[in-house]
Amino acid sequence: MSLLENAIFCVFLCLIGGIATASQGVFNAELGKYSGQGLSSTIVFATGALASMVYWLIEVQGRPPANLTLMLTKAPWWAWTGGVIGAVFVIIIILTIPKLGAGTCSAIIVCAQLIFSCVIDHFQLFGIPAYRQYTIWRGLATASLIGSVAVIAKY
Template identity: 65%
Template sequence: MQHENASQVGELSSIKIESRQSSIRSIKQTRMSILDSVIFCSLLCVLGGVSTASQGAINTNLGKYTGQGLSSTIVFCVGAVASCIYFLIEIRGRPPANLTLMVSKAPWWSWTGGILGATFVIITILAIPKLGAGTTSAIIISAKLLFSCVIDHFGLFGVQKRKYTVHRGLATIGLIGCVAIISQF
């Protein structure tokens, strides 16, 4: 009798574990399905655009009080804390067992993102007082879009190739025109 009860308890606990694993999988699948949505990702991009436009002006203002170098340092320290919080949420407090192996397989150039981010922040802190937020953003966004088309065309950094078409060329000309107008008026 005790043996039957023990096996029933074992079955119930395995059902609970399987149920919990199933619900975790469904949460992950739901999260993935949201990120698969073009509309949701487009809204994230709008939020990213608003964030980067605001970031330059905010960082420049901080630089008035702390100096430009310290402003950049503060920005990255706060950003590092925010990134760590996001990382802990993403992994739910348990890093993957093969994290060291995963990190060691990353190509050398994938480690340069922080340097490029610092370059962006420092450039905006230096340029906005001279050019204004609109002109600085227009030039940066145009350069970003043009180089992104180069990245797409050649499939750089592991990105899927997308041809630089005539339509993209026409958009490039329009983009340069927009920068000229924004910087003049």
């Protein structure tokens, strides 16, 4: 059994991802103070691209698949927008954390992320195969999220 088939390990990875995301915003905003906001975003993506390349080379063991170009041409147009969306995210974080604080920014982002993720699940957007209806329980959870954001932002 692969580690990624273990739900507990996947939860652990998600916790690390959450900590990394919260830290990343603060680190990016701090770098923006010294380099300027635009250059900060560029540095973040350059170092991220390098780290991703190292991971990819480990994953493919230094030998890219022979049909890589063919596979990439089959990707839908919107699959290519992840880098742009990531840049928008990083730039927004760099601009807003100094004004609102890490907790408020993270709360708003996580709230928006969860609500839109529920919409994606409900309407099976972007090729998501699993249908998860936006039930009354998810609606109540959404209301709770919005209330939580309000409390975090106020206090």
